[in-house]
Amino acid sequence: MTQTPPILAIADFISDPVDPADFPKHTIRYWNTRWADEVGLGDLDTADQATHFGRFAPLPQNLQQPLALRYHGHQFGTYNPQLGDGRGFLFAQVRDTGSRLLDLGTKGSGQTPWSRQGDGRLTLSGGVREILAANYLEALGVNTSKPFALIETGEQLARNDEPSPTRSAVLTRLSHSHIRFGSFQRLAYLEQPDDLARLVDYVVTNFHPLAKDEDVSRKTVNMLSAIASATGHMIGQWMTAGFVHGVMNTDNFNITGETFDFGPWRFLPISDPNFTAAYFDQQGLYRFGRQPLQGGWALQQLASALLPLAGAEDLATGLKPYERAYQESFISHTHAMLGIAPFGDPETDTEFLQAFYAWMTETGASWPQTFFDWFGGHESTSRADASPQAALYKEDRFSPVRDALVARSPVRPERLQHAYFQAPAPVSLVIDEVEAVWAPIAESDDWSALHAKLDHIEQARLAYDWH
Structure with missing residues (x-):
């Protein structure tokens, strides 16, 4: 395990040194092998993972004590000067293979001076939800923090917005920076x-x-x-x-x-601006x-x-x-998600987007299915015609959108040969699917649905091949 020493020259005026909570158990539920390799932590065995990401023993040549950051912020438009890392801290700084400085920050790692009346903990379901959302966003080419480790901690938490008592966990996320707008505001x-x-x-x-x-x-x-x-x-x-x-x-x-600080996020099942x-x-x-x-x-x-x-x-x-x-x-990202090249004329591209999204809103077409069906433009007309929502594509009101899609040049059409695009439907993450992943974990400690969903998300990431 090799690490470049961190460059944290700001600790004394925007953070407070804190101690992590002492958890009764450290059961590893998720480990991001790909990103661990990327930042030089791929050689940690399971015991090391629990030591550093459950007990938060310092990484070699790194921060010797976690730091809870201080910040303020506008919450639903109202300024709040009583904020700060209340259930998380900056644990370490690492560099990826491109020498980019990255932060390892936590959620659910215990109380800090900024916890107010909170217990500083994270529910296991909250950790699972973030793992799903962040991995899915990454697969869709969206800039996001990465879930790094999730460790179940053996405590029972009381919450008002879900069945209690509920299982607890501590999550570590990897991000390019832990600095928030609120740090400047403070x-x-x-x-x-x-x-x-x-x-x-x-x-x-x-x-x-x-x-x-x-x-x-x-x-x-x-x-x-x-x-x-x-x-x-x-x-x-x-x-x-x-x-x-x-x-x-x-x-x-x-x-x-x-994208970070995942809370009550959702992915649209259909286009709905409200x-x-x-x-x-x-x-x-x-x-x-x-x-x-x-x-x-x-x-x-x-x-x-x-x-x-x-x-x-x-x-x-x-x-x-x-x-x-x-x-x-x-x-650019709409075109990338459709696997086609823009016309290059901003006015024409804007007109296409307006027509495309208006059609989705008017018809209630499935958001993920539509992007999946038409990935590759004219290379995917037969796939789209076999789609579960093929009838929508045969309606007259879709004709202008279809004409624009098939007129575009596909970008790297060989990606359509990936097994992911041979299936009739894409991976998606609407709320019912999230709940279906969590239910067997809550009921019988069955993690197979989560693993299957993450495998499907990974297939999407490999198929889109953003880099």
């Missing part, structure tokens, strides 16, 4: 401009090096532009994947544009169709937090890449 709120500048330096040096500038104001604006672009790119991918995050609070955005994932989001603030607007709003709050370092007009300029990045991502 330093601005506390009027600590020097520390705010230190945080900007850290983020630019380690995550957005192209933003470097000797002038603090220009560097800050450049960093904001990079974050805005990354965020727009991510949300464009969400909208193509039919993903509803559910809780787009500013403390749930990170500075590298990765679909809301969280039962407690009664106003639909974070509904599916509003996600692009909410991403822009979160970035505006980040820009406001940076006012001690740069002028308002310059920061407004720094926000401009968001909309363009979102639009470009939405167009």
